[in-house]
Amino acid sequence: MRNFDIFMSQLYETNQTLDFFCDFDKISKNVDDVKLSLCMLNSLIGTSDMRQAVETIWNRDRTAFNVMDILIAVRSGGKKKVLDSLGRCVELNTLFSSVDGVMEFLNNTGLASIFQSRKITNLVDYVFGVETGLDTNARKNRSGHIMEDMVCQIFTENQVEYRQEVFSSEWPLITQVLGNDKKRFDFVVETPIKTFLIEVNFYNSGGGSKLNEVARSYSDIAPKINSVPGFEFVWITDGVGWQSARNKLQEAFSKIPSIYNLTNIDDFISIVKR
Numbered sequence: 001m002r003n004f005d006i007f008m009s010q011l012y013e014t015n016q017t018l019d020f021f022c023d024f025d026k027i028s029k030n031v032d033d034v035k036l037s038l039c040m041l042n043s044l045i046g047t048s049d050m051r052q053a054v055e056t057i058w059n060r061d062r063t064a065f066n067v068m069d070i071l072i073a074v075r076s077g078g079k080k081k082v083l084d085s086l087g088r089c090v091e092l093n094t095l096f097s098s099v100d101g102v103m104e105f106l107n108n109t110g111l112a113s114i115f116q117s118r119k120i121t122n123l124v125d126y127v128f129g130v131e132t133g134l135d136t137n138a139r140k141n142r143s144g145h146i147m148e149d150m151v152c153q154i155f156t157e158n159q160v161e162y163r164q165e166v167f168s169s170e171w172p173l174i175t176q177v178l179g180n181d182k183k184r185f186d187f188v189v190e191t192p193i194k195t196f197l198i199e200v201n202f203y204n205s206g207g208g209s210k211l212n213e214v215a216r217s218y219s220d221i222a223p224k225i226n227s228v229p230g231f232e233f234v235w236i237t238d239g240v241g242w243q244s245a246r247n248k249l250q251e252a253f254s255k256i257p258s259i260y261n262l263t264n265i266d267d268f269i270s271i272v273k274r
Contacts, residue, residue: 010263037064038123065096147202177224203241211245215252222256234258
């Protein structure tokens with residue numbers, strides 16, 4: 001007998017291991033990609049004549065300035081729009097197309113005074129720190145990937161064959177009931193009797209509107225998929241973030257027969273093996 005209160009009491013507080021917080025391999029690669037340019041820009045540090053130092057680099061290799069957006073923690077390929085000193089909306093990289101533009105960037109961002117006062121001593125080390133900070137933006141995606149990896153491990157340990165990232169267009173009847181929107185399922189488990197289309201997610205923290213939308217969306221598609229003979233929608237979710245959207249999850253729990261968490265996923269494994 002399914003019990004929502006028991007389901008909620010089983011939710012994991014976190015799925016974050018120590019390697020969750022920073023992807024240092026990616027950070028190192030991002031720094032290595034711009035390292036040569038940063039080494040050239042290091043000559044700006046401590047200079048008494050910033051413009052002369054800029055002109056020296058410009059005459060040697062003007063492309064070195066193309067990486068300067070990362071110095072203000074922007075990674076956009078220079079495409080980010082900003083207002084220049086004349087109030088015009090321009091792409092950031094247009095400032096790197098002339099010495100005057102580079103000087104405008106350095107002066108108006110405040111980097112010129114930072115460099116001249118030597119508050120930064122090495123731009124390679126500085127950008128490593130910037131990249132580490134920017135990498136925190138990827139944590140939300142990593143949390144989902146960790147959950148998928150955990151489900152993969154559980155399936156593998158229990159000898160459940162599965163496929164990942166499978167589109168609904170593979171089955172005409174599913175396409176028909178879901179409409180024109182192409183849906184990608186995190187996992188598909190196929191047995192001689194039934195095909196299980198599975199979504200997986202984990203929420204460490206609240207965010208009511210996002211979680212409410214996820215629950216509403218799955219509550220909508222689950223009955224459609226379950227109406228097709230031989231198919232069933234399965235949702236494996238976990239994380240105490242659901243406490244902030246408890247009512248919406250409870251509503252989904254009443255509409256979707258197959259909702260599991262990491263504690264009771266063995267129940268799903270048993271169904272598959274039967």
